[in-house]
Each structure stands twice: as structure tokens, then as C-alpha cells.
Amino acid sequence: MNESIRNSSAGQSGTRFERGLAILGEISGTRGAAVVDSLADIAPDLGRFVVEWAYADLYDRAGLDLPERELVTVGALAALGDTAAQLNFHIDAALQVGVTPVEVVEALIHLVPFTGFPRVLNAIGVARAAFADHGVTIEPPVMDDDRDRYQRGADKLVEIDGQHGPDVIASLQDIAPDLGRYIVEFAFGDVYHRPWLPPRRKQLVTVAALTALGDTAPQLRVHIGAALNVGLTPAQIVETLTHVAAYAGFPRVLNAVRAARDVFEERNMSVD
Amino acid sequence: MNESIRNSSAGQSGTRFERGLAILGEISGTRGAAVVDSLADIAPDLGRFVVEWAYADLYDRAGLDLPERELVTVGALAALGDTAAQLNFHIDAALQVGVTPVEVVEALIHLVPFTGFPRVLNAIGVARAAFADHGVTIEPPVMDDDRDRYQRGADKLVEIDGQHGPDVIASLQDIAPDLGRYIVEFAFGDVYHRPWLPPRRKQLVTVAALTALGDTAPQLRVHIGAALNVGLTPAQIVETLTHVAAYAGFPRVLNAVRAARDVFEERNMSVD
């Protein structure tokens, strides 16, 4: 570590800085410290904020484990779309803390219905490079059954979204029925149907991506509800939103908390 | 084509996959298949989804022809801003299906009032590279009459947006009158005044870009209305929004459908 950074935080915030560095080392080896060091020339305090706030304050919190936090981070970064360097770092970190390469790819494929193909295709390119650097190879699973895409999608839609799902599809019948059909067939029959990432992890990634994307309040309400449906707790959902603040800023997160509040109140649930 | 991709889709979805590949070949030669092949190592099903959902399901739909679909795609990608590889691919595809280079450039210039200069300048750089690769040269038209920018802008504003346009300008008089003046002079007197892309195509590009951009509900309502004013049908507008789902995801499109519904209801129009 650069001495000026060390010294600037010695004494008053040594504890947070040291704890943040330790977590950064756990997820990235020496790579995170190198990023922090690289800021010493023009923005040393920015490096300190990364260590102290992102890692000591956020990553060290209970509520989500490190593999979950890295999946949330990957979801937020893929949705932002213009952060290839950070996405590479956190795909590597995800592997480091035990997320499998297949789960990383499945998390990205899962995002297509939410972000569209281009950002996912770019993120897959980043993942390929990160896998190569990390020295992992992957035997990608292939879905070889395309029967009954509509029916299995309709079933999955109810399973995940509850009655909100069919309501959205029904509301499209008079104006864009095929758009509704694609949500059933493609988003649920093709994508949600994939079994290689557990439903709770899919919803963590979904909520993170919708939060980072912005202008998605109705969809956040549906998918925060879906997160509860698959067994995440209100506390875990709030934890996910809080974590995303480091990647997408407080405004997006405050708006998402408003959506979460609506859902929790509707279900008479509270956070604790 | 990679054999595992071929096989994974043989039997149950061979028809959609083959049809999608044929359309992909029509718009991109061998380039699209190469993109799909490049996904075989870590995400073969993602390549299959591109072929089956984006190309077999969406590009093959009636309602918009291929040149219109490529202009819609270019508008959405330019507005997203962080998708240079895909924008290059689809500018090339636009040329392939008969959009002229001048129309591509005019579509991008048309977006300045909606996205600002930076994303358009970056997209022009992408277009330049795509034109060079495609081996086309361009004699760009130049507007050499700058007289009466305000008056011709005010006329164009009413022609395109109807009474909503002057209402927006009037609403700015007490707080930001010069902002209103720039909308008249620049967005309409300079940009909309340009005659080298037909009004219907301008509105397709506009609606696609606003949808992809997000947080533009009031402007979507005005410009979906404008799309109707220049002769697009409700079905074509819904078709445009549906197409954009592949590039910007369902949440943005569902929000835009809500804006379209408001406009259609206000005008007692329906989609059929």
C-alpha cells in the first residue's frame, strides 16, 4: 500500500481501513489494493472511501454473504453497462468467493429480459476475459427442451411473480398482446425456466439490476414481491438495495427503497 | 455454425432457429452467425436466444419492414450509448437492407435534441467505421439556409407535435423561456427541419430512443402523438416498442406501452 494512503487513515479510521483492506484481499487477492494504490497520485481519499465505505462498511455487513454480494454487484454493473473494468474485477471476485462460472453466466443470461441483449452480450465478453485470466474453463449447460414454452412460462410466471405476473400480461391484451406473449414465452419460459441459478439468487440479481437501471418502479415492485415469494426476507432485500448504493449511488437506491416500502406494507411485513 | 448450437435447437425449435438464422444472414451476411458462434464457448443458449427470439420472433414480424427495424434499432442503441459493437453491427445491417448512409447519419443527427451531443458524436464515429468497412462513401447534405429558424421551427413544432408542442414552450415562459426558444429554433428549426429522413422514420427513431433512454414518459406521450400525426398507425408504434425490448429490455418497453395507451385513449384509437 502507498504510504500516504496508509497514513491518512491511521489513527482515526485505521480500524475501518484495515478491515476494508482485509475484505478486499479476500475477494480479490492483491488486485483490489492495486486499484486503491493507483488512485494515490490524484485522488487518494477516493481510494480510502472505496476501502472504508464500500468494503469495511458494506461488504462486511451481515444479511448477504460474499457470493450473494458479488452476484448483486455483477447484476448492478451489467445493468449500468459502461463499467467494463469494474465488471471484470467483480466477476473475478465472484469466482474468488465461490460463485461458479456457470452461475456467473446464468446471472448474465437472466438479465436479458431486463436490460436487453447488448449489455448482456458485452458483459459476456467481460466474463470470458475474466474466466481466462482466472484460469477457469466452463462446460456451459444447454437447455435442450423447447416444448411448451408458453405453458411452462405461464406456470413460472405465477410461481415467481404471483398474481401480479398474469395481471401484467392481461393488461397488455388490448394493446400489445404479443409483447405479453414474449414475456411469458421468452422471459419466463426460456430464461426464468433455466435451473442453473437458484431462484433466490436470480431475484437478488434482478432487484440489483432494476435498481441500477432506474425508471423501473413498477417492475421493482413486482420483483421485490417475487423476491419475497422465493424466500428472501425483507431484510435481505433492503440489504441488497443498500449494497447497490456503492455502484449506482443513493438516488437510485432511495427510489428502490420507496418501491420496497410499498410492497412490504401491502403484505404487512416489516424489516427485522 | 457451431455443432452444439445446431444440435441444441434441433428437433424442438429447429424451425425458429433456422428462420432466425436466415433473417440474421439477410441483414448481416455471415457476421451475425459469427457472433452467435462466438458465444458457443461459455453461453451457447444466449446465442440461441438471439437467433430465436430477436431474429425469428421479432425481426420476422409484420408491421415494420427491415429498414424500419434497423433504424429503430440504431435509435435505441445510440440512446443507450454504451453499445458500440452492437451499433456498428446494426448500422452495417441498416445499409445491408437498403437504408442509405445519409439516412443513417440523419437519424443520428436527429437524436441530438433527445440524447445530447456526446452520444451522437460517439455514434457518428461508429457510423464512420461501419461505412468504411461496408465500403460506402457519402456525400453529406448540408443545410445552407439559416433564415427564420424560429419561425420555421415554430411551424414544424405544430406540424409534428400538434398543440402539445406550443403548450410545452408556453409552459416554459415563466421559468426557462430561452430553453423553450432553443427547442423551437434548434430542435425544430435546425434538426426537425432537415428534409433527408422522412417524418415517419424520424418518429420511429425518436420513439425508439426515448423508450431506451427511460425516464421520458411526458416526452414519449408527445412523440407517440407526433408519430400518429405523421401517419404511423397505433399498430406500428406498438411494433416499434415491442422491437425495442430486445435492445433495452421489457421494463423500459412496458413503461412506454403505458405512455402509448394514454395517447391512444385520448384519441379514441385502438391497435388492430
Add this chain to the structure above:
Amino acid sequence: MNESIRNSSAGQSGTRFERGLAILGEISGTRGAAVVDSLADIAPDLGRFVVEWAYADLYDRAGLDLPERELVTVGALAALGDTAAQLNFHIDAALQVGVTPVEVVEALIHLVPFTGFPRVLNAIGVARAAFADHGVTIEPPVMDDDRDRYQRGADKLVEIDGQHGPDVIASLQDIAPDLGRYIVEFAFGDVYHRPWLPPRRKQLVTVAALTALGDTAPQLRVHIGAALNVGLTPAQIVETLTHVAAYAGFPRVLNAVRAARDVFEERNMSVD
């Protein structure tokens, strides 16, 4: 300058074009004209619009001086995130018109709570390159006192945001109290507490970034209020929003003007 560009604007708009070029030269030396020239091959009128609308119309306006305009531009571009070339250009321009390198870095650090770390880290990389090209070195200030982060953050929150600030924190107590704590400790105790960029400039950068980001209406209302609290006038705030139109387009700016109107009306203030 390319002759076709010169000629296209001679006569009718020579005055605006010449005035725009002069300002462009003032902020960028020969670099701006080179950008305009580079557009002559496929989009000469786009280059003319940059000169005439962005520079002659917007940069030449009263209300904000050139250093303020460049800070506003840097804030908008950093928030957009996918515009590295333009950000490099305008960080260089900021230095050219007298913004110090430390102020540039402080403006970027200031954005972390609004945009998250990734876009700021990328912007810092752009700044580093621009500083090197410009031949400036920087002795970055370091905050070496981390005592009482919560208390000093709470004080700063009231100083900047007035009662709206504590209201936001209080509203989070039942659902995401630690998120509220981080806003106090990190956004205000760490970041707003930094003394190396004057409060008015911080609010110019904040309002520009929130406008460009989109989907931030509640935060824009709080921070337009904060801009008034630290001494900016309604006219300067509207001037800031108008300026951002060149970088983020009219839709984002029209939505931000709506937020500004709410705040001005609540305080019985008007623009003149």
C-alpha cells in the same frame, strides 16, 4: 477549418458560427475546431450545430461563467458515464478556463454518492490522462480527520439540504436505517465535508449530474433547494439545466425544470 463547413454557414449564420468558434478556441485551443473538422466527411452540419448551438448559444450566455459551465459539463458527462472522449475534452477545457486540477478531482469525488463508485473511478482515469496531456501535476489534498463523521455529517446535511435532509433520513428509520446512516456519515460526513470545492460549485455539479442521470426527481428537488440554500439564484439553476441540454438532451432537462418549478414555487421565488 474545412471550407465546406465555413461556406455552409457563411452569410446567414456566420455570426453565430464565428462566435461559437471563438469560444471553442478559448476553452480548447485548436482541439475543438479539430473535432468539428473531423465531422466534415459524413456529418458537417453536426459540427456546425456543435459550434452554433452548444458554443455560440449556450456557452456564451450570462448567468454562469466558463469555469462554472465546464464544471457543470464535467458533472453531466461523468454521470452519463459512456462519454470518455467528451469528458477528456471538457476536463482539459476546465483547466484551460481556470478550474484547478484539485477542483476537478473534488468535483468527481463529490459525485460518488450520486452515481456510485464505478463511473467516478472511470472519470478519474480520464482526468489522469487529461492532466498528463495538459502537463499539470497535482498535490491532492487528504482529509486526515475522521472523528465525529456522523455528527459532522448531520450538521452538514442540515446546512446543505435544510430540513429536507433530516426528513429523508428519518423516513428511512423503519425500513433501512443504516442506509440513512451512510447518507449522513459517508455522503455528508466524508464527501460534502471536504472543503476543496466551494459549496456553490458542488451544487452546480450535483444538479447537473442528477439531471443527466434521470429518474431522480425527488433528489433534484432536494438538491435544487440545496443550491438555493448555498446562495445560487433561481436564474443560475435554470441556467445550469439549460446548459445540460447539450449533453443530456431536452427530455432530461424538461423533467428537471419541472422539479425546479416545484421548489421555486414552494419558496415563492421566481427567475429574474
